[in-house]
Amino acid sequence: MRGEMDDYIYLDNSATTPVSEEVMEAMLPYWRAEYGNASSLHSFGRRAHSAMEESRARLAASLGASESEIIFTAGASEANNLAIKGLAFSGIDKRHIITSQIEHPAVFKVCQWLEKQGFTVTYLPVDQEGMVDPDELAATITDDTLLVTIMYGNNEIGTVQPISQIAKICRAQGVIFHTDAVQAYGKIPLSVADVDMLSASAHKLHGPRGVGMLYLRKGIKLSPLIHGGGHERGRRSGTENIAGIVGFAKAVEIAFAEMEVLRKRLEGFRERLIETITAIQKTRLNGQRSGSLPHITNISFMAIEGESLVMKLDEHNIATSTGSACSSPTLEPSHVLLAIGIPIAMAHxxxxxxxxxxxxxxxxxxxxxxxxxxxxxxxxxxxxxxNTKIR
Ligand SMILES: Cc1ncc(COP(=O)(O)O)c(C=O)c1O
Known part of the structure; x- marks a missing residue:
């Protein structure tokens, strides 16, 4: 899986993951001999089309959905944009959106942008482990609420939300519910029975970068973001990335087959990390102690800059992160850590x-x-x- 980087320890799998060998093998034919355009009538095109539809069926099955409910996108940022903006401009006469204070920028920046277009957004607070309170959510819904969008598992601290409960509340109140499941999909079993829209991305589970999907429950209409040749039933135009889609489906097949074994192994690593690191004085675990996503551990160190720590560890050939890869260059304290009440000095x-x-x-x-x-x-x-010497 890593070739020449063999002595490098890669512990930044929330940012992206190495493409696994099996996924690479599955994709290669679609970059070489099978380069057909899935819309073409000739046999090249038809083979590309069947590879895409087989992959779609596999991804749909992973969510208990039907094939027509899966829209391929160029990643989860696009899937989130399509879900939220697509619904906002679908013609429904409601202008209130509810989200949380700890969403990925691919959700909260969309919400902020919609505020400028005249929508009202409620950013629900979270508790010190990063959990949304479903009762508070229920109390926030009004007749004008169009959409609730709450992430499944957090990309910085790993907190898993009570999605099934939240989705039920939304269903009961007739509000459409979207979840950004990028970090949870393929990592833990998902409860999606009452979820209306769900975003996922291939590159977080050892698939290729630049491919994602939006699950869209039958009957919900979205205004497309990308107009053109009418691909994906008119919901997302553009010649499909067949190799990427095939790789995504292969990665998902492996992730679901290995889920329980891998989850246990990663939970074991998480336990070991928490136990050893929190024994260093003036540290604290951010997020849930148990029930968290298995692959994410987030710890604050008093009197240290996270960026310096990442750079020093890199000198030792170890890749880690200060939190969200996207917000790292800004050196702003993480909005997620601030939302869970970590003092600014510790959040840094x-x-x-x-x-x-x-x-x-x-x-x-x-x-x-x-x-x-x-x-x-x-x-x-x-x-x-x-004083680092005194515990
Ligand atoms: C929770 C979450 N949502 C959305 C995204 C964006 O996904 P993509 O890189 O496929 O656009 C990421 C990736 O960092 C993420 O962790």
Whole structure:
């Protein structure tokens, strides 16, 4: 899975994952001999079309959906935009949207943009583990509420929301419910019976980057974002990325077949990480202690800049993150950590460690052997002095 990067420990699987060998094998024919356009009438085209439809069927089955309810997109950012803007401009005369304070930018920036177009958005607070309160959500719904969009599992801290409960509330009140399930899909079993729209992305589960999907319950109409040749039943025009779609379906097939085994292994790594790292003084776990996504562990270190920690670990050939890959360059404290009430100084010193299918116990141990020493070095040069010798 990694080739020349063999001595590099990659613990940033929430940002993206390495494409697995089986996925690569499945995709290669569609970049080489099978380059047909799925809309073409000749046999090349028809073979591309069947590969796409077989993949669609496999992805639909993973959600208990029918094929016509799956729309392929160029990733989950597009799927989220299509779900939210597509519904906002579908002609329904309602202008209130409810979301949470800890969404990925591909949801909250869409909501902020819609506010400028005259929509009203409620950003629900979360508790100190990052959980939305379903009762508070229910009380926020009005006659004008068009959409509730709450993520399944958080990409920075791993908190899993009570999605089934939230979806039931929305269904009972006649409000459409969307969930950004990018980090949860293929990682934990999902309860999607009452979910109306769901976004997922291939590259978070060892599939290719640049392919995603929106599950759209039959009967819900969206205004398309991309107009053109009328692909995807007129809901998303553009020549389909057959290799990517085939790779996505293969990655999902593997993720679902291995889910329970992998989940247990990653939960074991998470336990080991939490136990060892929180034994370093002035640290705190961000998110849920249990019930979290198995692959994400987020810990804050007092008197350290998260970015310095990531760079120092990189010198030791270890890839980690301060939180959301997208907001890292801005050096702003994470909106997720601020929403769960972490003081700003502590929010600046957060590290997200995210594991994947390729992560080994030996890698976790090598990382844990390096981390305390790196933390101590950084605290020694930190202007915010804390006594690192006293527990
Ligand atoms: C929760 C969540 N939503 C959406 C996205 C965006 O997905 P994509 O990279 O496929 O556009 C990501 C990826 O960082 C994510 O973690």
């Amino acid at each position: 010193g957060s590290l997200r460690i995210s594991t994947g299918r390729q992560t080994t116990a030996a890698e976790i141990e090598r990382f844990l052997a390096v981390l305390p020493q790196v933390v101590e070095e950084l605290r020694e040069i930190s202007p915010f002095k804390i």
